[in-house]
Amino acid sequence: MPSRPPSHRSAGWRPPEQARRERNGAHDVQRRRDAPWRAWYGLRAWALAREAQLARAPLCERHGARGEIVPATVVNHRRPHRGEWALFIDPANHESVCKPCHDREIQREERASSIGGSRSRSGV
Numbered sequence: 629m630p631s632r633p634p635s636h637r638s639a640g641w642r643p644p645e646q647a648r649r650e651r652n653g654a655h656d657v658q659r660r661r662d663a664p665w666r667a668w669y670g671l672r673a674w675a676l677a678r679e680a681q682l683a684r685a686p687l688c689e690r691h692g693a694r695g696e697i698v699p700a701t702v703v704n705h706r707r708p709h710r711g712e713w714a715l716f717i718d719p720a721n722h723e724s725v726c727k728p729c730h731d732r733e734i735q736r737e738e739r740a741s742s743i744g745g746s747r748s749r750s751g752v
């Protein structure tokens with residue numbers, strides 16, 4: 629009687645999907661360490677979500693709040709997703725904005741993070 633359950637899998641066996649992920653990730657792990665989610669903007673899932681958002685809300689919401697009508701070209705995340713897929717892809721977290729509004733937003737966030745605001749604030 630065998631004392632161990634029979635196994636055809638060698639010690640290094642991984643599901644093909646996982647093995648592929650590990651291979652792909654090894655190349656640019658350095659670059660992706662700071663912002664691995666940047667690659668998400670190249671995904672079809674994002675392209676579809678972006679299209680859907682701009683179709684649903686074709687005008688810049690920031691300008692709209694001031695009563696100005698400006699076509700939106702960028703989909704912004706209301707809450708910064710910080711690499712959290714659920715926030716990244718959630719339509720409820722998407723906001724249509726024009727490029728100037730989006731760039732202004734990004735600049736403000738980058739300024740805030742370079743000052744080191746994340747350390748002084750607890751939690752999110």
Ligand SMILES: [Zn+2]
Pocket residue numbers: 688689690691698725726727728729730
């Ligand atoms: Zn705008």
